[in-house]
Amino acid sequence: MTDEILSVINGQVYGVWFLIGAALVFWMQAGFAMVEAGFTRAKNTGNIIMKNLMDFCIGTCTFILIGFSLLLGEDMIGLIGKPGFDIFTSYANFDWSNFVFNLVFCATTATIVSGAMAERTKFLSYCIYSAVISAFIYPVEAHWIWGGGWLAQMGFHDFAGSCAIHMVGGISALIGAKMLGPRIGKFTKDKKGNITKVNAFPGHNLALGALGVFILWLGWYGFNGAAATSVEQLGSIFLTTTVAPAVATVVCMIFTWIKYGKPDVSMSLNASLAGLVAITAPCDVTDCFGAIIIGAVAGLLVVFGVWLLDYVLCIDDPVGAVAVHCMNGIWGTIATGLFATTSAPGNDTLTGLFYGGGFTLLGKQLLGMFSVIAWTVVTITITFMIIKATVGLRVSEEEEIEGLDSCEHGLASAYAGFSLMDVSGSMIMEENENTQLGVSEYEAASEVQKNAAVKVVRQPAMDTGMYKVVILAKLSRYDKLRKAMNAVGVTGMTVTQVMGCGIQKGSGERYRGAEVDATLLPKVKVEVVIGNLPVDTVVEAAREALYTGHIGDGKIFVYSVDKIIKIRTGEEDLAALKDVE
Template identity: 40%
Template sequence: MILSKPFRLGLAAAATSALLAVPALAQEAAAPAPAVSADVAYILNTLLFLIGGFLVMWMAAGFAMLEAGLVRSKNVSMQSLKNIALYSIAGIMYWAIGYNLMYTGVDGGFMGSFGTYGFDPVGLEGADSAALLETGYSTASDWFFQMVFVATAASIVSGTVAERVRLWPFLVFVVMLTGFIYPIAGSWQWGGGWLAERGFSDFAGSTLVHSVGGWAALAGAIVIGARTGKYEGGAVHPMPGSSIPLATLGTFILWLGWFGFNGASQLAMGTISDVSDVSRIFANTNLAAAAGVVTTLVLLQLLYKKIDVTMVLNGALAGLVSITAEPLAPAVWQALLIGAVGGGIVVFAVPLLDKLKIDDVVGAIPVHLLAGIWGTMIVPFSNTGTNYVTQFIGVLAYGTFTLACSFIVWFVLKAAMGVRTSAEEEMMGLDKAEIGVEAYPEFGRG
């Protein structure tokens, strides 16, 4: 997911009789691979989008399980509801507004056009089929793959502001994030906007997805405030989650989904070179996550003499976020180093947020925002086609835009609707107070 839609996939039929989809930025200097027919490449590219898309969609389940495990039992139903609702809202908004804002008519600018997105007609034949082969992929598969990334950004916000945000204001924020904020920001790079023309590089979204979600979450945490009792008396009061096994399951689901997140961002599977690169992306993604886990384990043992399993879970996710900006170019040792630093970020950033009294229930800000910045800034370490100045400009631009827009939306919602539950409702738990369905109704009964 580096080049704008018109440039990401295309046919080399003018040069050869076969189709070669345009590879990711790091691949442009690769030697030509053996040709395949246009329709076979079209099928393979579309298949990559669909497989990658449903793997990333599976990450919605991972976020739901991770958050359900890390919130207290009285808020589990609320988190489950928020996650299925935000995924559905993201899909509709990205069809109605988001996709065209991100990809249609950006042309080096700051946003695309308004309008719903249209899919290929049913039963393509003859001339229509031949014309559509020039795209190199099915338009519906492309929309689906892009859409599930939007939902990921919204899921990041959900975990941070858990246990004290009201349902409907949160869902209104999701509408604004998935329909406007994320697509406009995404157009600057993946839509062929001004950052793409400057050479900014973010292969699969360390900044475009994860840091954008992280900035939005940070704004929400600041506007909404900490949970009641979290920072009383000058001390930090831990509020353990309901289920470590559930959080662990969620982490493994996210880890699995990340192979689609990063691997399918190659955007082409019509050549031996592309398939080989997808395999390399899988390997680097897995190694970075593993390095994040091991680094977190070691640091926690050295610093605290005890190991917090929730930090280790987040260490895996931070390793994954860190490698997402450039999962192809790094050598093995570089992938390990990138993931390891991501794990270290979690260990040091979580207590820092507590000192600042920023209540992040699931640790999403260290994982997605800070590790996303790290992953984006370190791209030139392995990809010589980029530079640190341009990467910094991109990180700064995304941070400024997303934080400003998110603050505006959260403040408007706070004034118009109120975004936070009352102290009594928070004490009762949002399962009872907001939605009336407890996740574990038999608890506490004789």
């Protein structure tokens, strides 16, 4: 009787954990959104958030109608589940938990594609191919692996989706990015059209990207662990899911440190995800040693993948989706056939090549992997070709330059609250005879059009004895500069932290292995207005405080000030500079 009670309790506990795991996987959508938004430019943030929202919502609709039954319906000759509408016709007996669990996995496959095609894809096109992936492409191959299909019958093993989800999403991303073409300015070409340089497009908010990685890592414990059948197996899965990404990140950090001279932040973030992707298939059948090796290879593979796409294939992948998901999905599938061991809790049958199992499991893994690759390549290529021939895949050049937030969603900025401009529309200047030439080039305008434009009138400079001195310098020299200004009698200053570069274009920084043309370095901008001090005294004091003899010491600009007005008292000129009641 006691054993029966414990069995019921265990069943209930794992049933609840199964749904908690599904919720964690759903939460990964937020992680994908943050990573993609952080690794791309601010002008497309709203578009990216919308895509990550809609791939789950659209995926839910298509999964209800057809996807779930194709995945887990009655097996039809090992190839596909029998289509049905049990969710409507037999709801009382429907497997609600299994539906939700498989739905959140399905949505993950679609969202992977978004990152590689970011910043230049039509929103309508994205909605269409996201629906196709969720309704047909993913459910069919997932049925082969998890729904009782021919790969499951053969003994192919993919516990949580290195192959079924990540590799499929990564291959779709690779093909989509290739057909779509690179973002404007990503590659520099010579007159013959040959690519001569890869240009870096730094993400606008790496803090957001890092938050996304941490969210994904947390969600991955549900991704890999939700289907565990015992406490021991769950603990082992948590261990391998922790070790592999940690090792991958350390290996990537060391490698980029050696290769580029500094540890690459965004690449290390990608490496964490690469380790998670690689361990997803074998997480339940490998041990700690296997997880370490799998993670180490993943950390190197993600760097190689980014380099391969940029410098060999010349495919623009803004977030590294192909390197993370496609390449490490393949690696995780193969690694299962290498590192499976019966010492892992719950695994009594699968043994990989490196643990004395021979080539049997590895052969099954390779056959299954190539079969899924073939299915994905054919179906997603047809999907993209149809979309491209009908509604089109890519936005126009003007829309891409302006940003998809504005063109696709009518959103002036995803960061409107941080803008000093009024983006509500109340400050928009309407075109009239004084603001519009009617043509984009001034030289092409007629004399009437040129005469209608507002004339630029230059006033003769006045020597008022008041000057504004603007100093751009290194942040590290600010304290010395401040003391020097105080010493010569400067009583007020405005200090701003800015970014900029001189004629040397910064110091040759790299982003994801590609050199950034004009590196904007952090500087301090100090502005002082003087009227009762010799300007040469202030300039010389600043020069002495900032001089090191090295490039980047800064510059000093001196302007004549025509008039000064103190708003509170109405005092003008030299009197306005005095802060006396």
